[in-house]
Structure formats: C-alpha cells, structure tokens
Amino acid sequence: MTYMLEARDLHKYFGALHVTNGVNLKLAPGARHALIGPNGAGKTTLVGQLSGVIAPTSGQVFIGGEDVTRLAPAKRTRTGLVRTFQISNLFTDMTVLENVYLAVSQNRRMGVNPFRAAGRDKGSIDRAMDLIRKVRLEPHADRLVSELAYGQQRLIEIAIALALDPKILLLDEPAAGIPTGELDLLLRVIEELDPSLALLIIEHDMELVRRVATDVTVLVHGTVLIDGPLRDVMSSDEVKRVYLGGGEVEAQNA
C-alpha cells in the first residue's frame, strides 16, 4: 500500500551530534500514531525533517509515495502535510483572528491576490471564526496574540493547523502548556478530525497518548527503540525501563 507519509532511514547530524539515527516511520490513511521518547530524543527534529524545515543528512521522506525529500516546506504544506510547533510560533503583532485568517487565506491561495480586501473576505473570516470558536477562543478573537496566556496561544496553533485542511497532521506536544481543564477540548478536537487523516502526535502525557493513539513509536537517542500497536508498546519491558529511568512520563501520568 502507499503510505500517506513515510520516512526511510533518516539520519540527521548537528555537528557531531547524531540526532536522528536511521529512523523509519510509516503513516497509513487514518493512522493515529504517537511518537514518544525522553527529552532530547530527537522528536522535534524528526518532525522538522518530515515538514521540510530541517534537511536530513541522509534518507528520504515520501508523501503519498512521492519522494519529497527536496521539497520546500511551503510545497509540502500545499500537499496537505501540516505541522504545529512545540513552542508557539505565531504572529505576535496580530490578533487571534488575523493569525487564523492568514492560515485560511493561504490555504485558499488568496495570498497572491493584491486586490481583494482581506477585511471583506467574509468567507475566510467566517471560516477563521469557526475554527476559533472550535478552540473556544472566540472572546479573544480581537486580542493581540502577545496578550494571551501561553495555553491559549497553543490553541491558536491548533486552529491554524486545522485551517490548513490537513491530510497529514503532525502535532508537536499539543498539550504542553494547556491547562488541565482545557485538555478535554484538545481531545475533542483530535477526535473530530477527519477519520482518513493521518495523525502523528508527539506527547509526553501518557494518558493523552492512550486515549488518542492506536500505534506508538518510541524514540530514544535518535533511534526507534520499539514501535507497534499501543498495547504492545506500552507493555514492553524496554519502554518501561526507559521511562522508569527517565521518570518523566510516569511523573506526568501520576
């Protein structure tokens, strides 16, 4: 079968540091795949290579069976590969609505139209407002992003990702910084995703992983320690050992 997203033997060095070490990863249509691993394991760097903002030292990335290793990030996005950032990466000088509007209008290929007033682009503005409502930020739509709490900024990341009509969605620690009370909201957004969409979610919160993912890849020091169905991976001795050693996941899980 052709996978929606596939990484084949990716390697990445930062100087002498081997951050991605022969990673293989496959996302089938409808995949709900979690990528877990201790801090510094190379998860974000892997997402960078999948989305094209980091060039791998060697190896290949395929979208829908096509080699996109040399394809620029913007073009990958236009094929439906959408990522979020672990640390909010927004237009801080713009309002929430303007941030999401920008994503909607790029997605609608309006970004090269110099004659259509953005403020009269009702279709895109309404779509942006729907997404803002979805992440319950409507009361803040007209506030500058820089005035919002960190957790709220994380939700804008999600709204922007949805605005880009993802077919493949890479979420880099979406729950980090989101207050516990809002986690249900995040879960619901994920549950409402198109069932045929392929999701890769990096997450430290094991409870969230259990509820969202059907498959898991565990990355340690840039290598895949183990991957497979959620149940198998979670019960594997290796994973328990790594996580008990790191302490990170168990602590957050408690």
Place this chain on the structure above:
Amino acid sequence: MDMPNARFLNRHRFSLWELVPLIVAIGCFYLFPGYLTLGAAVLVMAIFAVSLDLVIGYAGIVTLGHSVFFGVGAYGAAKLSMAGIDAPIAAALIAGAMAAVLAVLTGPFVLRLKHLPLIMVTVAIAAIAHEAANKMSWLTGGHDGLPNLTFEPVLGLFKWSIWGTTSYLYVLAWLVLLVIVSRIVVSSSFGMALQGIRQNELRMRVMGAPVLKQQVIIYTYSAFLAGIAGALYAQTNNFVSLETLTVDLGVFALAMIVLGGLGRIYGAIIGAAVYMIVQYLAQQWDPYFWMLAIGVLLVLVVRFGKGGLLGIAEKAWLRVRPARPAYDPATSEKLEPGE
C-alpha cells in the same frame, strides 16, 4: 509593540483622517505659491518613500538599492522625451514599467537573500548602477546629465510653468492615485501575507505561502512606483543627472520612512514632507547643518516613538478613542454566508 490594537483586517476601511494630508497639500498650494517647486519635489520624494515603505515597512525586505529604480524611471522618462515620447502621463507609466521589468528580472535572485547580505548586495548594486551610468555617458550624459528635457502639457491641456503650479498639482494627482492603489494592495489578503512574512517568515512558509513569489510581486509593484517617482522628477525638473542614481537616495528615503513610521503609507508621506522641509530650512540657515538637524530629529523620534511620527500620533489618538474590532458578530450575521 509599536501599534497597540493594530487591526490588519480593518485596513481597507476608509477613514476621514485620510483626507487630512490631501487637504494640507491643497492648502499649501494656495498658501505658499512661491514654494511650489519645492512642494513638487517633496511630493516626488513622498511617492518614492511610499514605494520603499511597501518593501521595507510592509514586506520586511530591507533594501538600500531602491535608487536604481528611481534612476531607471528618471533616465527612462528623459530618454523617452528625447525620442519624442513626451506625453508626461504615458512617459511616466512607461518609465515605471521599465523599473518594474528590472525588478521582476532581478527580484527572484536578490530576494533569496535576507538581512545583512541583502542590504550589502542591494547597496552594491546601487553603487555599481551609479558608476555604470557615469561611465556610459553616451547614454546618460555622464556628469552633465541630460538637460533641457521638454514634455507636452499634461493631458495636452495644462502647460508647465516656471512657478511649478502644474508640476505641483500633477505630482499631487499621481501621489493620490498611487496611494489609493497602494492602500488596496496593503489591505488585501496579499498585503496581509506580506506583513505575515515580515513578522514570521518561517510560519508563513509552513502555512504554504509562496513567500518568494509574494515578495517578487511587491518588489515589482514597488519598483513601478519608484520608477514613476523618478520619471516625475525628470518631468518636473526638465533635467536628470547622476543624482537620481546615488545610493544616498535610498538611504534618505529610508530615513524618511523611519521618521514617519514604518509600515504606514501615510507615515512615508509625512516622513518625506518633514524630512524635506527640515532639510530646506536647515540649509537656508547653514548649508552644513541639515544633516545634523535630520539626525537629531531621527534619534528623537526613534527614541520616543517606535512607530515614527505617525505612530506617536496614532498612539495619542487611540487613547482618546479605541479601535473598532474587525469581527463584529452583530453585523456579520447580515452578510451573505461564507463559501
């Protein structure tokens, strides 16, 4: 944050405030009939400053080579006049198009650079263009320039006068027209994307924005404006010289837009006017004093108001009356549903 409550999505809304500069310009026409030549020069620089603000202030493309497009427009209009194409409006449009063609050809290469390399390369290109024009005196007249240019009356009706009456109104009409078009451009989805690129280019790329294409479009449009400004310079002075190609021109225009407030079309206009008038007055007093006067003014404005003169004024006004939100649920219900 230099502009609290910035509302990009409100940019297309016309405000009565925007008539103020026009009223002032027309007022000056009647109040200072002896200064209309200076006035026309101010308006030409205002067009050039707006053109530079579009690339620097809106798109974040920091170039110091914009004099090239001004010079191409100026020499283009001069050559057109010498070749018998001396209907001023048509000549200005053709000269602007020449500058735009140059921009569309060079933009895809130059705009791959960012930050300091971009600044260095654009300065170098401008310096080389100046020197090349100096060497090619068969084409440009070298140090002597191209004097005694003649142009038909504007629209065949309004004769040029030595008092600058026609020049002033002619350039003012261009400025008004180009500001209206530029306003449409910056408040479009495209204009917002440019401001997105300025704030966070990586984010725009990851949203699928064709960043280089967007930058080349604004660069080309901006060059078109700069070329028209150059042509108007030639037409109102009946003369072009290497002055129109000096690197200084791009640097002065940068000072103007910083003074007036980056990323605000009217800021560029105010900046150009204040700069030129301070320069004129300081020069009257002491020919060597004006650089210092401008320098002190710039330092004060940058120190006390990040958004330039216009930013200071806006901030004061927003204290009095806050901006209206872009999304108003009450009115949005009445409009047609989205696609």
